[in-house]
Amino acid sequence: MARALITGITGQDGLYLAELLLSKGYEVFGLMRGQNNPKKALLDELIPDVTILTGDLTDLSSLMRAMNTAQPDEFYNLGAISFVAYSWENAHLTSEVTGMGVLNALEAVRLYEGTSGKQVRFYQASSSEMFGKVQAVPQNEDTLLWPRSPYGVAKVYGHYMTINYRESYGMHASSGVLFNHESPRRGPEFVTRKVSQAVARIHLGLQDSITLGNLDARRDWGFAGDYVEAMWLMLQQDVADDYVISTGETHTISALLDAAFATVGISDWSHLVTQDPRFMRPAEVDLLIGDSTKAREKLGWAPKVGFEELVTMMVESDVAEQKRLAGLA
Numbered sequence: 001m002a003r004a005l006i007t008g009i010t011g012q013d014g015l016y017l018a019e020l021l022l023s024k025g026y027e028v029f030g031l032m033r034g035q036n037n038p039k040k041a042l043l044d045e046l047i048p049d050v051t052i053l054t055g056d057l058t059d060l061s062s063l064m065r066a067m068n069t070a071q072p073d074e075f076y077n078l079g080a081i082s083f084v085a086y087s088w089e090n091a092h093l094t095s096e097v098t099g100m101g102v103l104n105a106l107e108a109v110r111l112y113e114g115t116s117g118k119q120v121r122f123y124q125a126s127s128s129e130m131f132g133k134v135q136a137v138p139q140n141e142d143t144l145l146w147p148r149s150p151y152g153v154a155k156v157y158g159h160y161m162t163i164n165y166r167e168s169y170g171m172h173a174s175s176g177v178l179f180n181h182e183s184p185r186r187g188p189e190f191v192t193r194k195v196s197q198a199v200a201r202i203h204l205g206l207q208d209s210i211t212l213g214n215l216d217a218r219r220d221w222g223f224a225g226d227y228v229e230a231m232w233l234m235l236q237q238d239v240a241d242d243y244v245i246s247t248g249e250t251h252t253i254s255a256l257l258d259a260a261f262a263t264v265g266i267s268d269w270s271h272l273v274t275q276d277p278r279f280m281r282p283a284e285v286d287l288l289i290g291d292s293t294k295a296r297e298k299l300g301w302a303p304k305v306g307f308e309e310l311v312t313m314m315v316e317s318d319v320a321e322q323k324r325l326a327g328l329a
Helices: 012-023 040-046 060-070 084-089 091-116 150-169 191-203 224-234 253-263 293-299 307-325
Strands: 003-007 027-032 051-054 074-077 121-127 173-178 210-212 242-245 273-275
Touching: 003 012, 003 060, 012 027, 012 040, 012 224, 027 040, 027 060, 051 060, 060 091, 074 091, 084 091, 084 150, 091 121, 091 150, 121 150, 121 224, 150 173, 150 242, 173 224, 191 210, 191 253, 191 307, 224 242, 224 293, 242 293, 253 307
Parallel strands: 003 027, 003 074, 027 051, 074 121, 121 173, 173 242, 210 273
Antiparallel strands: none
């Protein structure tokens, strides 16, 4: 039975990845920071077969203990402070967790390999935010990185450190440069879930409007459930490498609103949405749209869920959840 260790197990990617690996017969271990993590109940409900280990990406010794306990064949480093807007408010912590945390994870794997004699295949969750001020459209594995947020800068550090460990120590270490990927499990602080949740509540008469930032910002949005399959496929390759994972389509926040409100039968949402400069980024990224040709050709990967289907899935899920929370179900 293959064994896998996942950091960031309580995030949407961690949850979908754990489900995928369990379905393939893996024994799955998840790293969780602290004993009173509020998301543990959700993890226990959705995937009770995961073994939880206590650890912290900023604490190398805890990662080494987790490695010795899990004895993994594969290590998926999904843990990060992943909310881009927050990274301006706390750039230091973001750098420690999202950047230095990758170095700690790589070092824990390297030291474990040295003592156990066992090769561990390592996956690093890189991000399209690394492209930032884009130098080419669309972006692929060779596009110059120009991050525009502390989060993006930290991700660039982790990305290049992964490459460095692969080249310096011969580790099977791959990075997935994932473009935006969403799901009903996305945190409500992210714009897609903020929209789907608000549209559900407006539809049910539980709130009057939604306040957003730049409605013209464009993103390449896919379904998280599709993207974790690409992570797994990377670690099944004989040779480690880096891959852009994306849909190759781009949509504005306005288009997101169109699709979300259409799901509940509202065609004109202009009176339901206001803009506030507080939600504008200090430095907005340009046109993020990924070229995943390499992943399609070498991994045989392709997204299955389209943009409209993804938005409908999220809104319908939030309508059901808000009904339940409000006692309307």
